[in-house]
Amino acid sequence: MMLHSRRICNTLRKSSPALLQLKHASTNQRPPIPTLDQWDKRLLLGTVAAAAGGSLLYSKSSCEEPSITLSSLPALQEEPDEVADASLPIYTSAQVATHDGKKTNRVWMSYGGYVYDVTDFIENHPGGQQKILLAAGGAIEPYWHLYRQHFASDLPLRLMEEMIIGKLHPDDQDKIDAEMDKMMEKDGDPYEDEPERHPLLIVHSDTPMNAEVPVDIITKQYITPSNLFYIRNHHPVPLLSEEEVKDFRLEIDLTALYDVTNNASKDVQQTVAKLSLEQIKSLPKVEIVSTLQCSGNRRSGFNELRQTSGTNWGQGAISTAKWGGVRLVDLLQYAAQQVSTDATPERKKKTMNKKKADQSLIKTLQELQSILEKQANLQHLRMESLDGMHASIPIIKALSPFGDVILAYEMNDKPLPRDHGYPLRLIVPGYAAVRNVKWVSKLALNKEESEGPWQRGLNYKILPPAFVDASGVDLNRMPGLTEEPVISGITNLERVNTKRHGHTNVKPGDTVMVSASGWAWAGGGRNIVRVDVTGDDGKSWETATITQGSNQPFGRAWAWVFWECDNIPAKVLDDGHTVEVGCKGVDAAFNTQPQYVDGMWNVRGLANNAWYRLRAKV
Numbered sequence: 001m002m003l004h005s006r007r008i009c010n011t012l013r014k015s016s017p018a019l020l021q022l023k024h025a026s027t028n029q030r031p032p033i034p035t036l037d038q039w040d041k042r043l044l045l046g047t048v049a050a051a052a053g054g055s056l057l058y059s060k061s062s063c064e065e066p067s068i069t070l071s072s073l074p075a076l077q078e079e080p081d082e083v084a085d086a087s088l089p090i091y092t093s094a095q096v097a098t099h100d101g102k103k104t105n106r107v108w109m110s111y112g113g114y115v116y117d118v119t120d121f122i123e124n125h126p127g128g129q130q131k132i133l134l135a136a137g138g139a140i141e142p143y144w145h146l147y148r149q150h151f152a153s154d155l156p157l158r159l160m161e162e163m164i165i166g167k168l169h170p171d172d173q174d175k176i177d178a179e180m181d182k183m184m185e186k187d188g189d190p191y192e193d194e195p196e197r198h199p200l201l202i203v204h205s206d207t208p209m210n211a212e213v214p215v216d217i218i219t220k221q222y223i224t225p226s227n228l229f230y231i232r233n234h235h236p237v238p239l240l241s242e243e244e245v246k247d248f249r250l251e252i253d254l255t256a257l258y259d260v261t262n263n264a265s266k267d268v269q270q271t272v273a274k275l276s277l278e279q280i281k282s283l284p285k286v287e288i289v290s291t292l293q294c295s296g297n298r299r300s301g302f303n304e305l306r307q308t309s310g311t312n313w314g315q316g317a318i319s320t321a322k323w324g325g326v327r328l329v330d331l332l333q334y335a336a337q338q339v340s341t342d343a344t345p346e347r348k349k350k351t352m353n354k355k356k357a358d359q360s361l362i363k364t365l366q367e368l369q370s371i372l373e374k375q376a377n378l379q380h381l382r383m384e385s386l387d388g389m390h391a392s393i394p395i396i397k398a399l400s401p402f403g404d405v406i407l408a409y410e411m412n413d414k415p416l417p418r419d420h421g422y423p424l425r426l427i428v429p430g431y432a433a434v435r436n437v438k439w440v441s442k443l444a445l446n447k448e449e450s451e452g453p454w455q456r457g458l459n460y461k462i463l464p465p466a467f468v469d470a471s472g473v474d475l476n477r478m479p480g481l482t483e484e485p486v487i488s489g490i491t492n493l494e495r496v497n498t499k500r501h502g503h504t505n506v507k508p509g510d511t512v513m514v515s516a517s518g519w520a521w522a523g524g525g526r527n528i529v530r531v532d533v534t535g536d537d538g539k540s541w542e543t544a545t546i547t548q549g550s551n552q553p554f555g556r557a558w559a560w561v562f563w564e565c566d567n568i569p570a571k572v573l574d575d576g577h578t579v580e581v582g583c584k585g586v587d588a589a590f591n592t593q594p595q596y597v598d599g600m601w602n603v604r605g606l607a608n609n610a611w612y613r614l615r616a617k618v
Helices: 005-015 083-087 093-097 119-124 129-135 155-161 170-187 242-247 255-262 277-281 299-305 328-341 345-351 357-366 368-374 395-399
Strands: 108-111 114-117 164-168 202-206 209-212 250-253 272-275 286-293 318-327 380-385 390-394 406-411 425-427 440-446 487-495 511-521 528-534 545-548 561-571 578-587 612-617
Touching (some): 093 170, 164 170, 250 328, 277 328, 277 406, 318 328, 318 425, 328 395, 328 406, 390 395, 425 440, 487 612
Antiparallel strands (some): 108 114, 114 164, 250 272, 511 561
């Protein structure tokens, strides 16, 4: 039996509380279908890709929920049986195609046998307008086949409920299903070659893989083991054969640099260097210890106040590694030399003005500050990835001798693992992890920041708390997240020796002594100068002892610190057996963390750095 998007869509629609609930089965009636929160989510993540694959089995020993198989799914009718559906008009694919935003001012799409008018949602699409418009006037299925984040919860289809304007003609949906079958037969499952992952990681979705570090492991080691480093992927992990690795060339586009140097435009082909891994590794090697954190780390804290969009991370989307590679400035200088070396005699004569190009370019890099004062051309370093991701960072960060930006080929003294960027990853210390682009295939100096949803879309932009969507917001005028704010977490909390301090039996309002430990980090290289800990919601404070990471250079503290705090007086809560301890970090600029999330909530759930609070029984 083949399972297509029509069945997935109907299943999720029927599981929505906004719709009529299915009746309990006592005779011929079907039992209620559990929501995605009750199901093992990984089942539905693979359903589109399994359309031609017959039965699909998934089990995970660490899951508390029973494993689900296709055979255990309730039988579903091909069409929903809600009365409201009977009044929906039926459209053909040809009619949908006329609403692509070009022929008309409305944008329609189809999915799972339904037709949606998504016009008013386009600017709020978390993946950016460009991504959603790929399906304008057509079927969504081929795109969700790759971007399976949409199956990580039932939220996307619940949002789409309000956009339904009709049903797609069954014959046209059958054709779409047949095309999906052909796609599977021809190309296979794009996620079939994913790397093996450590079973202790907390998996939020596995296609693409998004997994965080368990709380009790985060601070076990200052350098996170590579196989326990949190994973944040947007697409299938690139898989390169030995031959592809041998033939791999990193493209470095220096066109903007030549424009500044010579004040004249040049053929792009003449200003792009292509470097092999061997050439890159021949440059002086440097090592940087840097913490990376997903911009949505601790998003779950926002969701407790009001739902956001994105993975429901706890505090474990943060890790630290030792990265080995080459300095970006060294790489660009080497690329400039290659461009000059590869030039033909005619081109040399035309562009060099009787000076060696490599010397001129190197001088340009060394005199970057002077150049930036005179020219607006050099503003950004653009990055492109083998998986199609585009991002950028300011040129001042990219080329600063104190910015420590490197192109890494090692992680913890070994070649980069596939999940973390093999063969090359740009490490931008102090910046959000999304700017530390994995699987780098191209670098470019440019006047403008990168195009695409990860740089210019809603994905990594923090809207004000009052905005529940991007309506009326000019995202182009809003910067994307770069340097992260100061943040901290607690990974251990326990009552100290009860015999020594007494009070083995406690009641609400009593004060007991507890100890806590955890981590703290600030973006931008700002050193953590203090961690404050409270057991009574901020009425009194204890200063923690920083145990690791305190000896980093001033202004270049790229890695986290670990801290411990003993003998914290903590008030027993109303339940009579629980205390709550909170912590806040303070960085070298004396920025600290806000007490509550209310004033910093944002619809994308980014940069939650409110006090971290942890409860424990005493």
